[in-house]
Amino acid sequence: MASAPSDGTADGLLTPFKIVVAGGFGVGKTTLVGAISEIRPLRTEESLTQVGVGVDDLTGVAGKTTTTVAMDFGRISMGTRLVLYLFGTPGQDRFWFMWDDLSYGALGAVVLADTRRLSDCFPSVDYFEQRQVPFIVAINVFDGAPSYDAEDVRIALDLDPNVPAVLCDARQRASVKEVLITLVQHVLAAGPIDSHPASRYLGPAG
Amino acid sequence: MRRYDRWIDGEAGPVVRPYALTGGRTDPAGNTVLDLIAVVAASGPTPGPAELAKLGPEHRKLLSLCQTPVTVADVAADIALPLGVVRVLLADLIQQDKITVLPRRPARPQTSTDLDVLKEVLDGLRAL
Numbered sequence: 086m087a088s089a090p091s092d093g094t095a096d097g098l099l100t101p102f103k104i105v106v107a108g109g110f111g112v113g114k115t116t117l118v119g120a121i122s123e124i125r126p127l128r129t130e131e132s133l134t135q136v137g138v139g140v141d142d143l144t145g146v147a148g149k150t151t152t153t154v155a156m157d158f159g160r161i162s163m164g165t166r167l168v169l170y171l172f173g174t175p176g177q178d179r180f181w182f183m184w185d186d187l188s189y190g191a192l193g194a195v196v197l198a199d200t201r202r203l204s205d206c207f208p209s210v211d212y213f214e215q216r217q218v219p220f221i222v223a224i225n226v227f228d229g230a231p232s233y234d235a236e237d238v239r240i241a242l243d244l245d246p247n248v249p250a251v252l253c254d255a256r257q258r259a260s261v262k263e264v265l266i267t268l269v270q271h272v273l274a275a276g277p278i279d280s281h282p283a284s285r286y287l288g289p290a291g
Numbered sequence: 292m293r294r295y296d297r298w299i300d301g302e303a304g305p306v307v308r309p310y311a312l313t314g315g316r317t318d319p320a321g322n323t324v325l326d327l328i329a330v331v332a333a334s335g336p337t338p339g340p341a342e343l344a345k346l347g348p349e350h351r352k353l354l355s356l357c358q359t360p361v362t363v364a365d366v367a368a369d370i371a372l373p374l375g376v377v378r379v380l381l382a383d384l385i386q387q388d389k390i391t392v393l394p395r396r397p398a399r400p401q402t403s404t405d406l407d408v409l410k411e412v413l414d415g416l417r418a419l
Contacts, residue, residue, distance in 0.1 A: 099360045100396055101328040102412060121419070156374075158364060163415025167408075170328050170364060190326050190398040192409075219399070262419050269413045277400050 100166050104268065105187050106157070107174040107212070108197030109205025113225045113255035114173040115157050117197060121261040122159030122171055156183075169265070174209070184212060193268045194220040197255065200233050203241055210242055219272045222250040223264045247274075309373045312349050317375065319382030325363045325392070327374075331381060332360040334391035349380055357390045 106114045157173030172187045174180075188194065194213050198206040206222070213220040224238050235250040244250060249267050254260040310317060319325070333354060343351055349372065356366050367377040384390040400406045 098393065099330050099362070100408065101330065101362050103328045103398065158368065160365070161416075161419070163412065163418075167412055167415055168362070169412065169416075170362070172327065172364075186324075187327070190328065192398055258419075262416060266413065266416050269409060269416060272399060273406060273409055273413065277402060277406060 098166060099168065101168045101170055102192045103170050103172065103187075103190060104265065105172055105174060105191050105194040105218070106197060107184075107194055107206075107209040107220075109199065109202060109209075112197045112199045112202075112205065113227075114197055117195070117223075117225070117253075117255035117261050117264075118157040118159040118171045118173050120256055120258050121265070122161050156187075188213075188216060188218055191218055193272050194218050195264055195268055196220055196222045198222055198224045198238060198242075199227060200224060200238065201227070203238065206242070210244070214245075219268070219275055221248060221264070221268045221271055223253045223255075223267075224250065225255045226252050247271075309376045310379075312347070312372070312376055313379040316379050319379045320386045321382055323382065325378050325381055327364045328362045328395075330360050330362055330393040330395055331357050331366070331385075331390050332393055333357045333389065335388045338389065349376075350384060353377070353380055354384060354389055357384075360393055 106117055108114055156175065157171070159171035161169040161171070163169065174187055175183055194209075196206050196209045196213065210220070210222070212218075222235075222238065222242060222244060224233075224235060226232070235252055239248075239250040242250075249271050251264060251267050253264045325331070338346075338354070343354075346354070349370070352370055353366065356369055363374075363377065363381065366381070367374045370377060372380075381390065385392065396405060396408060400409050
């Protein structure tokens with residue numbers, strides 16, 4: 086396509102997009118992010134006060150209120166200004182509170198599913214449905230896993246008819262690329278949205 | 292062996308509690324949390340040596356990383372500090388007008404122009 090620059094973004098401003106990669110523990114999120122992007126470790130430290138512990142004292146070990154978790158973080162640069170960031174959600178339940186942070190201002194989400202443990206991705210599907218974050222389901226085809234077609238999975242997950250479900254191999258760059266293309270097409274097909282919910286997060290306009 | 296020694300071996304290097312760098316503060320100044328992909332950039336007059344000397348080494352490093360527009364996530368990865376710490380330190384620099392948060396397109400398309408940009412993303416992905 087490469088149409089001539091004709092709008093506000095054509096001035097070379099950095100234009101980042103965020104895609105969240107979710108799914109159960111061990112489903113292949115790290116593999117998927119690593120397959121398509123330069124992996125850069127991003128450490129994050131989250132205060133447990135956010136989940137209601139309510140302790141501010143960080144000086145003593147007894148009052149330890151933080152925990153460090155490594156986050157999968159990928160980056161795909163397209164040209165000089167368009168950059169796609171992939172963030173994997175922490176797999177453990179105790180890091181649920183980070184999901185709002187990761188999902189705020191996201192273009193969309195990929196829910197990675199494993200047919201052997203399909204129920205592991207229910208919480209992710211619920212989360213993005215409730216937050217009205219556009220998402221697709223990508224079924225990571227593991228060796229030795231029972232093979233289903235995407236339609237079986239769609240029925241099992243009771244997905245909305247317009248939510249794409251695709252098979253993928255999280256190890257293969259070309260396959261992951263197709264997953265991301267499917268997601269962006271899904272967002273495009275939904276057309277423009279009205280506005281964004283207010284949030285204390287600072288960053289995206291709108 | 293002291294009580295905590297078993298957690299930290301020689302390879303850990305010097306150990307400083309992450310939030311010691313923020314003076315124990317966990318909430319950013321202004322109580323505004325920077326989005327992971329918010330774009331920040333140095334702004335205002337270039338601080339002179341005297342002004343730079345007032346900043347801590349982490350603030351100075353962050354300021355140098357923001358000389359060209361950059362996302363918060365990239366800054367955090369480059370400085371190798373936890374995201375929560377980086378957010379607090381960046382908020383300090385914002386309060387001091389040393390860096391600014393640049394306006395950005397909405398996360399999801401709101402106008403036909405936004406859709407065009409997203410189509411560019413699609414083309415970019417296909418070209419990978």
